[in-house]
Amino acid sequence: QVQLVESGGGLVQAGGSLRLSCGTSGLIFNSYTMAWFRQAPGKQREFVAAVTWSRDRTSYADSVNDRFTISRDNAKNTVYLQMNSLKPEDTAVYYCAADYKPGGGLPAFRIYEYDYWGQGTQVTVSS
Secondary structure, eight states, X not given: OOEEEEEOOEEEETTOOEEEEEEEESSOGGGXXXXXXXXXXXXXXXXXXXXXXXXXXXXXXXXXTTTEEEEEETTTTEEEEEEOSOOGGGOEEEEXXXXXXXXXXXXXXXXXXOOEEOOOEEEEEEO
């Protein structure tokens, strides 16, 4: 049974930082591109960042580029999202997702391309 479990969310003031983690089990972690998506109240889920299994390619949404950094530890089957210079508009539930892509290639950014999802962790940025 595949499980993705996010942690690290919380309440932070604007300009602050948070580090999200997503631990996985039940899948061959090295065969998956991993990504973070987010969904704000009343809005559609949107792509945030992704990293290939080999870590040779990363992709970011324009809205978080230069503020967020995605990384992964293949030995720990965990993916991270370091979020700096947080803004109130970053407030959302953040979801971890896995896309089976053992051959690598450009990370996907469409929701339907991802095979597995976590339950999400709330991030709230106060102004």
